[in-house]
Amino acid sequence: MKTSLLISTYNWPKALELVLLSVHNQSEQPDEILIADDGSSEDTKRLIEDFQKKLIAPIHHFWHEDKGFRKAIILNKAIAEAKGDYIIQADGDCIMHKDFVRDHKALAQKNVYLFGSRVNIQEKFLPKLFDSQKIKFGFFDEGIKKRTRNLRIPILSGLYKTKNEISDKMRGCNVSFWKKDVVAVNGYNEAFEGWGREDSELIIRMMNNGVLGRRLRYRGIVYHIWHRVKDQSRFEINDNLQSKAVAEKSKWCENGIDKYL
Template structure:
């Protein structure tokens, strides 16, 4: 069981608070909410991390169902000087609808309707055979990401200057790397199953990409406004 759970709530309604309230009876859980003002993932994550009581953070999205050994795998991979990208297995639309209706929590790479079967495999003993470029921010996804809180604070967390969906995870990872933290990628371990949903608006995709490209070109490791500039 995790030591502390923080819900970063980007403007949902009362139903989320009701669900969180039920879990507070047996989980050390914190609910950090702000008003809905469009897609503000970076801002709400920075607010949520202000309340965190642990040294190591495992970040997931609200549309991820965790393998029962998800936290165990991430903790086994935790290493100073690294952040860790876990595996994301995509659940197809039909299977997602059935799973939500049945409140299904267990999935397999052999299930009909699993669209990325390879990523749905859990075989941690062979996870080490998969290598990745430790200095590349490419393909980093915040839906299954782990890092040390001290590294997060040092680079000033996520950049609040992003508007709408896109590039915030890449840019965050790039600054971690530029600050001296390497990337470790897990395959066949720390598996998260992604529930199908319509794509978010890509209206600000290009402007957000320019922010990322600036971070890459200038080898930036710190940006403002970010973690230090938010209040809860």
């Protein structure tokens, strides 16, 4: 099984640097790293070029012009070019536990997607976080909350079984799935613009198509760096798109990944 680690980002190179340092620190490397860049400036490009010289796994940078929040489009473009059978997805503001990739790979199974937890890094800790470039967090370390999510106990992760309904704990910043399962429902719906629901609507269509979900608890941990809430002006529109997918039991979106394949 080949793995593609997919990281989305937009104009926050300081955070992305910590994320890529945490990739460098992984106990098991992905086969490739895909960076889906929703229109960042040259600072992000230079940072990625620097890490292309440092990291073992090849980094592929996918970028399009900044025309507002168009994350679904750039994710589709990256997934279409993925060489891996299995895609592990995170955000450019989520530092990865050293066993993040290993854990997602270990629990990958046919016809199942995984969704994991995130520990929150607090706003007041950000100056120290960036000054020290901290990427490792113990249970009692300062600057974090939701500490129980920072417990890595692999034996307990076996208590969580597959389910055929989406969980409200599912987040696109910590999820993994088979590329073929995403392509089968035509990937992300590019009708989604602006923040919200693009990840969960994709998962809903995958589940309507027979894919089950499993919570990755006590493994596959990420540390989410605090930031201000993004513009939510289109959230109601996006929420309605998701509600439509639920009501119609949709398995396919018209405006999706097929145009890049």
